[in-house]
Amino acid sequence: MSTFGDASKGAKMDFAKDKSYGDYLGLDKILTVENPLDMAHDGLLFIIQHQTSELWMKLAIHELSTARQYIQKGDLQPAFKMLSRVARIFEQLNSAWDVLRTMTPSEYTAFRPHLGASSGFQSYQYRLIEYLLGNRNRALTKLHAHTPAPHQALVDEIAQQSLYQAAIDLLCDRMGVETLSGVPGTTAWEAKHEVQALWQKVYEAPSEHWELYELAEKLVDLEDYFRRWRFNHVTTVERIIGFKRGTGGTSGVAYLRKMLEVELFPELWHVRGAL
Numbered sequence: 014m015s016t017f018g019d020a021s022k023g024a025k026m027d028f029a030k031d032k033s034y035g036d037y038l039g040l041d042k043i044l045t046v047e048n049p050l051d052m053a054h055d056g057l058l059f060i061i062q063h064q065t066s067e068l069w070m071k072l073a074i075h076e077l078s079t080a081r082q083y084i085q086k087g088d089l090q091p092a093f094k095m096l097s098r099v100a101r102i103f104e105q106l107n108s109a110w111d112v113l114r115t116m117t118p119s120e121y122t123a124f125r126p127h128l129g130a131s132s133g134f135q136s137y138q139y140r141l142i143e144y145l146l147g148n149r150n151r152a153l154t155k156l157h158a159h160t161p162a163p164h165q166a167l168v169d170e171i172a173q174q175s176l177y178q179a180a181i182d183l184l185c186d187r188m189g190v191e192t193l194s195g196v197p198g199t200t201a202w203e204a205k206h207e208v209q210a211l212w213q214k215v216y217e218a219p220s221e222h223w224e225l226y227e228l229a230e231k232l233v234d235l236e237d238y239f240r241r242w243r244f245n246h247v248t249t250v251e252r253i254i255g256f257k258r259g260t261g262g263t264s265g266v267a268y269l270r271k272m273l274e275v276e277l278f279p280e281l282w283h284v285r286g287a288l
């Protein structure tokens with residue numbers, strides 16, 4: 014018998030009656046999704062790149078919504094762990110661009126016409142992450158009017174305070190001032206001087222406000238990774254389609270460059286200049 018045969022001796026071989034690896038992971042479903050871009054060699058790369066991104070986004074949403082609950086309860090240690098995990102997920106998504114970047118304009122052009130008007134602009138999970146963190150633009154929920162469940166998830170999300178508003182509530186509470194987080198917003202969070210002044214107190218005396226200090230840095234870390242994702246996206250897009258309009262109908266690279274200016278947690282960036 015071969016060495017390999019000896020080493021695997023005792024392994025369970027019959028799964029007719031027991032749950033197996035593929036059953037737990039639902040592989041029959043995820044590995045048999047029809048690939049409508051099969052006519053081009055790089056269609057599979059394109060589809061898998063997006064499908065894996067959406068899976069990681071699903072986990073990010075799961076972690077971020079639970080982290081928000083812990084912040085609301087004032088129980089920060091579990092929230093920190095989840096926020097660190099989300100930063101790592103973004104790191105994973107950031108590295109994934111290196112695979113997609115191997116696709117040239119010639120290869121992409123072979124199947125781009127088949128994408129029609131579809132675009133990442135219509136990723137509801139991406140929008141949900143933006144909404145959760147506080148970058149809200151209610152008008153974009155309309156993109157999902159034709160799919161009730163994603164539409165409802167987005168509508169429900171903007172009825173809640175964002176993760177950043179939860180952090181501001183906690184900041185105010187621990188610093189002994191009236192809350193400054195306002196009502197759940199349907200537009201992007203706008204920087205408030207009073208909030209920046211509180212973060213400034215935290216950064217000026219970290220040892221007195223250690224948990225808030227750590228929370229602030231976890232948030233900055235998360236936004237830092239998010240910004241790198243946006244930058245990798247726009248650079249990959251320019252490399253592949255130049256300045257063509259997007260299939261989703263936006264100006265393309267010009268729109269994505271504008272998005273590089275988004276500040277999810279503005280006071281945490283502005284406070285740095287005041288220290």
Ligand code: HEM
Binds near residue numbers: 254258269
């Ligand atoms: C060949 C690769 C890609 C190209 C050429 C591309 C192109 C674009 C363009 C032009 C837009 C602007 C909206 C539009 O008018 O279509 C956009 C938006 C978007 N794309 Fe991509 N993209 C690519 C890969 C990806 C990947 C791998 C993801 C990961 C899920 C992604 C996610 C998104 C998201 C979430 C938006 C909306 C961004 C926002 O509204 O801030 N894209 N993309």
Ligand SMILES: N[C@@H](CC(=O)c1ccccc1NC=O)C(=O)O
Binds near residue numbers: 063125134254258
């Ligand atoms: N907006 C892209 C198309 C695109 O990238 C796309 C199309 C369908 C599914 C996902 C996509 N990815 C990200 O926007 C383009 O203009 O070429």
